[in-house]
Each structure stands twice: as C-alpha cells, then as structure tokens.
Amino acid sequence: MTWPALxxxxxxxxxxxLLGLLLPGRVRVSAHVERYFDLGATALLLALVAVxxxxxxxxxxxxxxxxxxxxxxxxxxxRVPFVLVVILAAGTTALLRLAGLP
Amino acid sequence: xxxxxxxxxxxxxxxxxxxxAVAVSVVAVSFGALATAAGLPLLITMAMSLLVLxxxxxxxxxxxxxxxxxxxxxxxxxxxxxxxxxxxxxxxADVVGDRWPAKVFGAHLLIDxxxxxxxxxxxxxxxxxxxxxSGILLATFWNAGTLLGVMAGSAIxxxxxxxxxxxxxxxxxxxxxxALRQSDARRVGLASAVIAVASTPFLAPxxxxxxxxxxxxxxxxxxxx
Numbered sequence: 001m002t003w004p005a006l007x008x009x010x011x012x013x014x015x016x017x018l019l020g021l022l023l024p025g026r027v028r029v030s031a032h033v034e035r036y037f038d039l040g041a042t043a044l045l046l047a048l049v050a051v052x053x054x055x056x057x058x059x060x061x062x063x064x065x066x067x068x069x070x071x072x073x074x075x076x077x078x079r080v081p082f083v084l085v086v087i088l089a090a091g092t093t094a095l096l097r098l099a100g101l102p
Numbered sequence: 103x104x105x106x107x108x109x110x111x112x113x114x115x116x117x118x119x120x121x122x123a124v125a126v127s128v129v130a131v132s133f134g135a136l137a138t139a140a141g142l143p144l145l146i147t148m149a150m151s152l153l154v155l156x157x158x159x160x161x162x163x164x165x166x167x168x169x170x171x172x173x174x175x176x177x178x179x180x181x182x183x184x185x186x187x188x189x190x191x192x193x194x195a196d197v198v199g200d201r202w203p204a205k206v207f208g209a210h211l212l213i214d215x216x217x218x219x220x221x222x223x224x225x226x227x228x229x230x231x232x233x234x235x236s237g238i239l240l241a242t243f244w245n246a247g248t249l250l251g252v253m254a255g256s257a258i259x260x261x262x263x264x265x266x267x268x269x270x271x272x273x274x275x276x277x278x279x280x281a282l283r284q285s286d287a288r289r290v291g292l293a294s295a296v297i298a299v300a301s302t303p304f305l306a307p308x309x310x311x312x313x314x315x316x317x318x319x320x321x322x323x324x325x326x327x
Contacts, residue, residue, distance in 0.1 A: 001146050001163060005173035009163055010153035012181045018209040020191015021198055029189040037186040039321050041158065042287045043294035044183050045278055047314020048162055050295030051169070053271040055302045055310075065268045072272025076279055083128055089272030093265030 062102035068093030112231065115223065119236035122215055126240050127247030129157055129277065134251020136161075136270050139261035140168035144252050151248040155210060155241060159183045161274060162311065171308015179312055190217045197221075197229045211237030286321055293317035 029037075053069045055061055072089025080088070130151065137147040142164060150160050159180035166176040191209070194217055198208035211233070220233035258264060282288050294317025298310040305313060 001167045005177050008177045009180045013184045016184050017187045017212040020188045021195045021205045021209050034189040039290045041183050041186050042281050042291050043314050043317040046291035047294045047298035047311045049271045049274050050299045051310050054299050068268030069271045073275050076276035085276045086269045086273050090265035090269040093268035
C-alpha cells in the first residue's frame, strides 16, 4: 500500500460519506439501488474470504489454511465470541502445519 | 419523560456505545496484526485506520496488496465497498447535524456500526448524541486497537507458523454472518466466492476479488428471508 493509494482511498471514502450528508433531504437512493450496494459489499467481502482462504500466489494454498477457516466458521456460526473464532482458526491451521500438512 | 429517566437513558447509551467500541477494537487489533504480517509499515497502517476508518475497505485493500495486486485494484475495491456509505449518509443526514461543521466532521464518523447504533435510537436529540458518542468512541478504539495489533504483529517472527493467514478469512467471515441471514445475500456471496476462486489462476492478483462482483448477477428479486 503506497501513500498515493492510501490517500486516494481515504479521500474517496470521505467524499462518499460527505455526499450522503450534504445531498438535500428529498434525495433518496431507491431501495433497489441500496440493496445492490449492500449485496455488492457482501459479494466483494466473500470473494475476498474465498480467495484468501484457498489461494496463495495464484495457486492452491494447501489444506491447513482452509481447514482452519472452516473451524473458525463453524465456531462463528455457533455464536462463539469473535476473539475465540480468530484463535480457533489460527490455532487449527498452526497445529495442522505442525503435523506436517502444508 | 422526566429528567431522571432521560439521564439514565443517556448513561445506558454511553455504556452500550463503549461496549460496541471495545468489540470493534478487537477487529482493529486483528487488522493491525494482519497488515503488519502483510509487510505494511507502521505509519501506513496507522494512517489507514485514522484516515479511511472503514474496516472492510481496509482489510480488502491490504489483502489485495498482500496478494500482489496493484494499488489501482486495491483502491477500486475499497471504494466499491464503501459505496454503501452513500445511502447511510442520506439516512442519518438530519441526525448528524444541520450546520456544515457538524457535517464535515460527522462525515468521517459515518461507520456501519455507528449508523446502526444511532438509527436504533430514533431520529431526535437522543439519536444525535448516540451518533457522536459512538462515532468518537469507535474511531478512538479503532485506532488504539490497530496500534496494539501492529505491536503484536511485529512481535511474531513468522506469521504462517501461527496460522495468522487462516485468522483473517475466518474473522471476516464471522463479521459477514449476520448479512448472510438473507437468502439473496447467501446466493450472491456463494456465486461471488466461486467466481473469485475459479478466476484466480487466470487474472492478475487483486482482480479476482473485483470479479466477485459478477456474483450480483444471481441477486434476483428481494426474498423475504
């Protein structure tokens, strides 16, 4: 992450936030568009989850990492506290690597 | 409502905002640690938390850069993700304040959790106080947590030994679970994940995540659950 990239992201994010506050009260984003913004955010973040779970340098990341993520996902689904989710995922992957799984 | 119960309401709101800020700081710690593991210098990581102040976009941008993607893909991904702040801003414009200094400073505090916290408290004076209290607390704890995470991350010599690379997607997935209660979000998310992974061998680093947006093609109509 370079400074120009960081500052572009910061400035763009700020302008998006400010725009919503400054537009006159009668302007409304239609429910249809708002839904696509929300679904788009979900799409981007789940794509990120999937790519960072399964791939490394354009190839398969090995089994230790996805198995750790699965353990974390099940824990999160069972409403285990966030900190524990992270520790369980990392711990599983670390143990699998210790056992020789890449 | 008499003064006494109103005081109590304000105290309860402040306490709830603090609890929310503490929860958010845990996410910030993981951001700081992961950004450090990805090789980001302290100053850049801290500047991100201070100036971008949007967890999802920060994670996304850092992950794209860490995967070897270009700065353009990282910025585009972060901004696309933050487009959802536009309707949020419209929804809380009256709550944030009427005069421009309030809007100029309040805009930076327009965070998912702050919007939800404030809107849960109506649209009057209580909602306004909730917006500013939770916004300032979240911004403070987000930056403090990031710093803590950077220090923790610097102390770990080889992150992969500790499975840190599995912690990141697991953390993100945990944060996404509430959104995935909607069946259309699950459908779009699954399609997006498959597209992103399947396109990884063929696209330049960073682009598979953006390609995930094609998952919107299966959004269909809004379902009731």
